[in-house]
Amino acid sequence: MKLILAVFVLCVAVAGSTVAEGCDETVVIDSVEYNVGERWCGQRLDSTAVADPTTLVRIPEQFCFEQFRIYVRPVVRDAFVLMAEAAAADSVDLIADSGFRSATFQARIISRRMEEGDTFERLIRFVAPPGYSQHETGRALDLVPSEARFVYTPVYEWLKENAAEFGFVESLPEDTSGFAARESWHWYYLPEIVESNPSPATD
Ligand SMILES: [Zn+2]
Incomplete structure (x- = not known):
């Protein structure tokens, strides 16, 4: 079953990639096979x-x-709730606008955008295959806000200090390298990594 389970938007700003020669990884969308390119x-x-x-499980509505x-x-819900409560105690609101992404939903997004005339090669600069x-x-x-200005918010400041x-x-x-786009609003629960490298997000 090559038609993949899912397509997930990665809310990428700009990746500046082109389809790589030499990468043989492909995905199939609407029965057409596409090379994922060097970016992926x-x-x-x-x-x-x-x-x-x-x-x-669902993230509590207030977050x-x-x-x-x-x-x-x-385990991610529990950790996030603890973190959001700690942030609230510092007068910082952690509000999520996306978590697990449904395969079917995301597949439709890519498919629909291609129907509207976009190309797969262009889309994967913004959308994960x-x-x-x-x-x-x-x-x-x-x-929130899941966009470039997040990096200038007190929320980001707080996360840099405390999320680990x-x-x-x-x-x-x-x-x-300028190759992969930055997503400062995207946070990943991976305590194993955090423990082995206390400041992985430092730039
Ligand atoms: Zn994300």
Whole structure:
């Protein structure tokens, strides 16, 4: 079954990639096979990293943007609630607007954008190909405002200081090569990494 389980938007600003020669990783969308390109090559998620949607739990409404229904792994929900409560005590509001992303929903987004005339090569500068987004793992959360100015907010400031303590890492920070886009609003629950490298998000 090559038609992948999912397509996940990665809310990327700009990646500036082109389809690489020499990368043979492909995905199939609407029965057409596409090369994922250098931007994504080597980053396909291991199937064991992908969350089982039936095991996910909802982030409490008060921490969700406009009562969005946002789901993550139970352990991620618990860690996020603790972190959001700690932030609130510092007068900082941590509000999520995305967590686990449904395969079907995201596949439709890519498919629809291509129907509107966009090309796969252009889309994957902004959208993770099926099987490549951390949102598929149920460990990633996007926080409000999920856009470039997030990096200038007190929320970001607070997270840089405190998120590691709760097991969250800025997993898509500035990439000095200029190749991968930065997503300062995207936080990934990976306590193992945080423990082995206390300041992974420092740029
Ligand atoms: Zn994200």
